[in-house]
Amino acid sequence: MRTRFHQGLDQLKQKLLTMGGMAEQAVERAVEAYRRRDAELCRLVFEGEPAINIMEREIDELALDLLAMQQPMAIDLRFITAVMKINADLERVGDQAVNIVQRAQHSLELPEVELPADIPRMAGLARDMVRRALQSFIDARPEAAEEVLKMDDLVDNMNRDIHAAMVDHMKRVPDALQQALDALLIARNLERVADHATNIAEDVIFWIKGADVRHHFGMNTVQP
C-alpha cells in the first residue's frame, strides 16, 4: 500500500513531466512559427505562457506540501528540492520560447530571405537535451545526465557557427541585416534552452549522486 506521501511524490513527478512537455512544445511551436512565418502559431505560444507559469507554481506548492507533510528521508528531501530547481529551469525554457516568438513576429514583418542558418536543426538538438535531462532525473540516472552535458558542446558550436555566419551575412547583404540579426538572436535563445537542459543535468548529477554517496546530511557536510 502506498502512503499519501508517496502518492504525492508520484503526482509531483507526473506534474514535472507535464511541465517539461509544455515547455518543450512551446519551443517547438516557436521555432515552427519562425520557420513557417506563421502568425497564428506565434499567438498560440504567447497564449500558452500563463499555463506554464501556473504549472510552475502548482509544482512548487505541491513540493512545499510534501516537505511539510512529514519529515522526509534524506533521499526524498533531495528529490523534492531538485524538482523545485528543475521546475524553475523548465519555466525559463518556456520564457525562451516566448523570446523566440517575439523575434519570429518581428521577422514576419520583414521580407522573407534565405539565410545560411539551420535553426530547426539546432532547435531539435536543444529540445532533445531538455527531454533527456528531464528523463535522466525521472529515471535517477546520472550517467544519462552526463550525456546531456556532452550534447551542450554541440549546441554551443552551432550557436558560434550561426553567429559567425550571420555577422558575415549582415556585412555582405545589408538589406537582410535585420533578418540575419533575428536568426542570430534565435540561435542564442536556443543556446539558452540548452543551458537550462545543462542546469537540469548538473542538478541530477549533484542531487541524485549526492544522495547516493553520502550517508548523512548533518551541518558538518557544508563546512570546508
Next chain:
Amino acid sequence: MRTRFHQGLDQLKQKLLTMGGMAEQAVERAVEAYRRRDAELCRLVFEGEPAINIMEREIDELALDLLAMQQPMAIDLRFITAVMKINADLERVGDQAVNIVQRAQHSLELPEVELPADIPRMAGLARDMVRRALQSFIDARPEAAEEVLKMDDLVDNMNRDIHAAMVDHMKRVPDALQQALDALLIARNLERVADHATNIAEDVIFWIKGADVRHHFGMNTVQP
C-alpha cells in the same frame, strides 16, 4: 538563546547575501571591463566564476541540511526553499557577467568606436534591481519587491532603445557593425540580469506573502 537550527538560518541568510554581493560585483566588473577595454578586469571576472558556483552548492547543501535537521515550521520551510530558488538566480546573474565579459573581450580586438548606447547606466539599474530584490527578501518586505518589478519596465525600455539604436547604427556605419552588435548583446545580457532580479522579487512576493496569508499547507492547497 538561539537554537542550532536558527543559527543555521542566520548562516544561510549571510551566505545568500555574500552570494548576491559576488554576483553583483561580477556584473559591475564585467561592464567596467567593457567600458574601459580592460583585459585584466575581464580575466578577473572569468577567474571569479568558479567561486560563485561553489558558493551556490554550499548554500544548497546548507539549505538541505536545515530541511533535514528538524521538521521546519511552514514559514521556515518557505524561507529555506525560497533561498534555494534565489540562489539559482544569483548564480545565473554571475553567468550573465561571464557572457558580458566574452563580448567585452571580443570588442577589445576591434577598433574603438563611439556608440549611442549607455551600457553603464543600464548596468547600474540592473545591479540595483538585484540588490533591492535580495534585500526585500532578507527584510521579508514584499512591498519592496513590488518596486523591483516596476523597475524592470525601465530596463526593458532601455534594452529596446539600445536595440533599435544599434540596428540603426549597423545600417549607417557598417564598419562598426561588430562593435554595435556587441553593445546590443551586452544590453540583452543586462536585461537578463534584470529578469533574474524580477524572478527573485516574484519569489519574495509568492513565498513570503504566501507564508503570511495562508494558514496551513495541506495537500488541498494545490488542488484547483
